[in-house]
Amino acid sequence: MARIIVVTSGKGGVGKTTTSAAIAMGLAKRGHKTAVIDFDVGLRNLDLIMGCERRVVYDFINVINEEASLNQALIKDKRCNQLYILPASQTRDKDALTLEGVGKVLDELSKTFKYIVCDSPAGIEKGAHLAMYYADDAFVVTNPEVASVRDSDRMLGILSSKSRRAEQGKDPIKEYLLLSRYSPKRVNLGEMLSVDDVQEILSLHLLGVIPESQSVLNASNSGTPVILDEQSDAGKAYNDIVARYLGEDVPHRFINEEKKGLFSKLFGSK
Amino acid sequence: MSSNPHNATSQRPVLELKSSSFTVPLLVLNKYDLHLISDQLAFKVQQAPEFFKNSPLIIDLNILVKTTTDLDLKALFDIVRKHKFIPVGIRGGKPEHNTAANELGIPVQSTTQTNRPAPKPQKIETTPVAEQQSDNEKNQTKIITHPIRSGQRVYAHGDLIVLSQVSAGSEIMAEGNIHVYGTLRGRALAGVQGNSGSRIFCSNLQAELVSIDGIYKINDDLNDISPGKPVQLFLKEQNLVIEYL
Numbered sequence: 003m004a005r006i007i008v009v010t011s012g013k014g015g016v017g018k019t020t021t022s023a024a025i026a027m028g029l030a031k032r033g034h035k036t037a038v039i040d041f042d043v044g045l046r047n048l049d050l051i052m053g054c055e056r057r058v059v060y061d062f063i064n065v066i067n068e069e070a071s072l073n074q075a076l077i078k079d080k081r082c083n084q085l086y087i088l089p090a091s092q093t094r095d096k097d098a099l100t101l102e103g104v105g106k107v108l109d110e111l112s113k114t115f116k117y118i119v120c121d122s123p124a125g126i127e128k129g130a131h132l133a134m135y136y137a138d139d140a141f142v143v144t145n146p147e148v149a150s151v152r153d154s155d156r157m158l159g160i161l162s163s164k165s166r167r168a169e170q171g172k173d174p175i176k177e178y179l180l181l182s183r184y185s186p187k188r189v190n191l192g193e194m195l196s197v198d199d200v201q202e203i204l205s206l207h208l209l210g211v212i213p214e215s216q217s218v219l220n221a222s223n224s225g226t227p228v229i230l231d232e233q234s235d236a237g238k239a240y241n242d243i244v245a246r247y248l249g250e251d252v253p254h255r256f257i258n259e260e261k262k263g264l265f266s267k268l269f270g271s272k
Numbered sequence: 273m274s275s276n277p278h279n280a281t282s283q284r285p286v287l288e289l290k291s292s293s294f295t296v297p298l299l300v301l302n303k304y305d306l307h308l309i310s311d312q313l314a315f316k317v318q319q320a321p322e323f324f325k326n327s328p329l330i331i332d333l334n335i336l337v338k339t340t341t342d343l344d345l346k347a348l349f350d351i352v353r354k355h356k357f358i359p360v361g362i363r364g365g366k367p368e369h370n371t372a373a374n375e376l377g378i379p380v381q382s383t384t385q386t387n388r389p390a391p392k393p394q395k396i397e398t399t400p401v402a403e404q405q406s407d408n409e410k411n412q413t414k415i416i417t418h419p420i421r422s423g424q425r426v427y428a429h430g431d432l433i434v435l436s437q438v439s440a441g442s443e444i445m446a447e448g449n450i451h452v453y454g455t456l457r458g459r460a461l462a463g464v465q466g467n468s469g470s471r472i473f474c475s476n477l478q479a480e481l482v483s484i485d486g487i488y489k490i491n492d493d494l495n496d497i498s499p500g501k502p503v504q505l506f507l508k509e510q511n512l513v514i515e516y517l
Contacts, residue, residue, distance in 0.1 A: 152422055155439045159421025202455075205419055205437055 012153030014124030053225025066103030334364030
C-alpha cells in the first residue's frame with residue numbers, strides 16, 4: 003500500500019507546488035517509487051515546475067473519465083526513474099473531479115507506488131477537499147504571516163473532520179508543518195512571525211523550515227525541483243525535510259540568523 | 273456526456289422530508305359522556321357544517337383522564353367520525369390511552385403547549401420526561417483533547433472541557449460551564465440556553481469574544497487582562513466579570 007501525502011495550505015502562493023515537486027523528487031531520489039498528482043485542475047502548474055510541460059498528452063481528468071489509462075497519462079521524470087507525474091487538465095475545472103474517480107486513480111496508483119504526493123489547489127473547495135480526502139499524511143505549508151497561519155489552521159480543521167480517515171473513524175491524518183519563505187533576519191527585525199509564534203498558534207509538529215531563497219524562483223523558472231539544487235539553502239532544507247519524514251533524526255537549520263564568522267566579517271561577504 | 277441525465281436527476285431527489293406546522297382544531301373534552309359529546313358536537317357542526325366537513329381533529333384528554341379511568345377511545349373516534357371529522361391524534365392521555373390510540377392507527381401528539389384550564393396535569397405529564405432528558409444531557413460533559421481549529425464549532429449540552437487550544441475563528445458553545453486549558457483565541461459562549469450561573473474558566477484568555485447567557489465582551493474589552501494568566505468569567509448583576517484565579 004502506498005502512503006498518500008497531501009501538500010496543502012488553504013492560502014495560495016505559499017509554496018505548495020514547489021514543495022510537492024521537491025518532496026516527490028526527494029522521495030524518488032532515495033529510491034522510493036513516487037507519483038506526484040496535480041489537483042489544481044484548470045490552473046495547471048506542477049508540469050512547469052517539474053519541467054515536463056512539453057510531454058503532457060493525457061491528464062488526470064482523462065484518467066478519471068476513462069478516456070486514457072493511467073499508464074498513458076503518467077509522465078516519467080527524465081532525471082529520476084522512480085518519479086512519475088500525473089498532470090492536471092488545463093481546459094477543465096474542479097467540477098471534473100469526482101470523489102469516486104479520484105479514489106479509483108489513487109487505488110490503482112497504490113498498487114505499484116510507494117508514495118503518492120497530492121499537490122492541492124488553494125482554497126477549501128472541491129479541488130482542495132478531494133486532494134486531502136484520501137490522504138494519510140498532510141504537509142501543511144505555511145508562510146510566517148498571520149493570514150497564511152489562520153488559513154492553515156482552518157485547513158487543519160478540515161483535515162481532521164472531512165477526510166476519509168475522519169469519516170471512517172480511523173487514525174487521523176498525520177499533520178506536519180512546513181514553514182516556507184522564512185527569513186531569520188526579518189524575524190529578528192520583528193517584521194515576520196517566528197517559528198515559535200507559528201508553533202504556538204498552530205501547535206503542530208514542525209517538519210522543517212524552508213528559508214526565503216532566490217534559488218526557488220530560479221528552479222521554478224527552469225523547471226527543476228529546487229531539491230536538486232544541492233548548493234542552495236532551500237534545496238538543503240527540502241532534503242532535510244524528506245529525511246525527517248522518513249524517520250531520520252536531522253537537526254533543524256535555517257531557523258536562526260547565521261552568525262558571521264571573523265573571516266567574513268573582516269573581508270565582507272554577500 | 274452520458275452522465276448528464278444522471279446528474280440532472282441527482283440534483284433533484286424523488287422525495288424530500290420536510291417539517292411544517294399546521295393549525296388543527298382541538299377537541300377538549302371536559303366530561304366523559306359519549307351521548308352528550310355526540311349531541312354537543314352535532315350542535316357545533318350545525319353552526320358551520322362546511323367549515324368542519326372532513327376537518328382533521330385532535331382530541332385532548334387532559335381533563336378527562338383526571339376524572340375517568342376507563343376511556344373507550346374507539347367509541348370516541350367513531351363519534352367524531354360520524355360528525356365528519358377525521359381524528360388525527362390524541363394528546364394528554366395516559367400511557368394506556370396512547371397505546372390504545374396507536375393500535376387504532378391514531379398518532380399521539382406531544383403536550384408541550386400549556387392548556388389554560390388544566391395546567392397542573394399537563395405539568396405532571398411533561399416535566400418528568402423533560403427533566404430526564406436534560407438530566408441525561410447535562411451529565412454529559414464533553415471533553416475535547418485535540419486543538420479546535422479555525423472554522424470549527426463545538427456545542428456541548430452540558431459542560432465543555434477543552435484540554436487543548438481554541439484557535440482564532442472557531443466557536444465553542446456550552447449550555448453549562450466552559451473550561452479551556454490551552455489558549456483561548458476563538459469565541460467561547462457559556463450558558464447559551466439561558467443559564468446565567470454558568471462560568472468560563474480559562475488558563476490563557478485571548479478570546480475574540482466571550483459570553484455568558486448572552487452577555488458578552490469582545491477582544492477589545494479584554495485589553496486589561498494580562499495574557500497567560502488563568503482567569504474565570506461569571507455574571508454579577510448582569511455584568512460579565514473577569515477575575516484572576
